[in-house]
Amino acid sequence: MVDARSEDAAASFSPLRPKLMRIAYRMLGCVADAEDVVQEAFIRWIGADRGEVREPEAFLRSIVTRLCLDQLKSARRQRETYIGPWLPDPVMEEEEDEDVTLPLMRALERLSPLERATFLLHDVFGLSFEDVATTIQRDPAACRQLASRARTHVREARPRFEVDKQRGVELAEAFFTASRSGDMKALGAMLAAEVSVHADGGGKRSAAMEPIVGFDAVMKVHEHLAALFQKNGSTLVRAGFVNGLPGFITLEADGELQTTALEIKDGKVSAIYVVRNPDKLRHLH
Incomplete structure (x- = not known):
């Protein structure tokens, strides 16, 4: 009671x-x-x-x-x-997050805990340095230094919005269709020359142990994957925004979910983030 x-x-x-x-x-x-x-x-x-x-x-x-x-x-x-690349748990959102995208969350991993807390509380959530100081039990001057160091590390990862909501969802759906159907011409037209793939299987499901970098290498991987998708199936569950990036959830042949998030620069997919570790996907069920 x-x-x-x-x-x-x-x-x-x-x-x-x-x-x-x-x-x-x-x-x-x-x-x-x-x-x-x-x-x-x-x-x-x-x-x-x-x-x-x-x-x-x-x-x-x-x-x-x-x-x-x-x-x-x-x-x-x-x-x-951790086995292989680490990615944050995927959170599916109806709208793009204008504060914290997946690349920024990865950049935050390089910060000390106090730098991370200060940056998020001040730069993202808008607290004054006086309030941040009270929260983390440091003086305001120290908090300003922590925030300054943090900004230096994450400057390149701050959100840069290349597409609006509707265009982002359309890109995600087009990427799903091309990658699953094996339409390599359509897929190639979406990718930037320096595109990279980061897959987090956590040792629980198959995933590349290192990032795959470069147009040719990424295309080769997707040619292989397309054959597997066509043989075993891959079902689109939902398209939207995954950690602030256009993306989608799929149900794969092994009965497990998977998320894919696309970083877009100059209208092209510059990075692909795939989470396959089932421990990170339970909340999506």
Whole structure:
């Protein structure tokens, strides 16, 4: 039986949960870990003296950020032993995310946990350096330095919107059709000369162990894949935006889901990000 205290905590926490999830996911790149962090924040909220909390959102944001900082220490060790390229869990969105795209999330991986937190809270979520300082328990001057270092590392990965929503979905659908049907001429017309493929199987499903780089190499891989698709099938589940990039979810011949996200530059596909690790796709079911 739920007591009145828990009901009161849930009523004040629920409207903030989506924003807290956005912070936690963008800090960690893992949906399950973000959910765990937000749930732990809720448990702490139940036990807090809420009458003394003047700004619940700031209070909970601090809890979530600090829990994420703790989590990142162990996550970094896990990434060092990860099999093949690591990509963040795919999140399917109706609209393109104008703040954090998949390339930016990959760039954030190169930052220290504090740089990552400062960059996200200030540059993405719009907090003042004073509020960031309170959240991560550093002084504002230190936060400015952390943000400056972070920007230097991620400058090239900041979102650059090359296509509008409708055109993005059309490109994703056209890419699916060409890659699955074996229409190499149509597929080749979409690809940039420096196109690359990054596939995350996590050692659980087959995937290239290193990025595949260059037009010829990517075309060769897709010629091989097209033969497999035509033999075994690959069904489009949904097209939209995967981590802010045009993309789609497919159901593959082994009965597992897969996501594909396309980075677009100058009207061409410059990078293809494929997540096949089933552990990263459970939330999409």
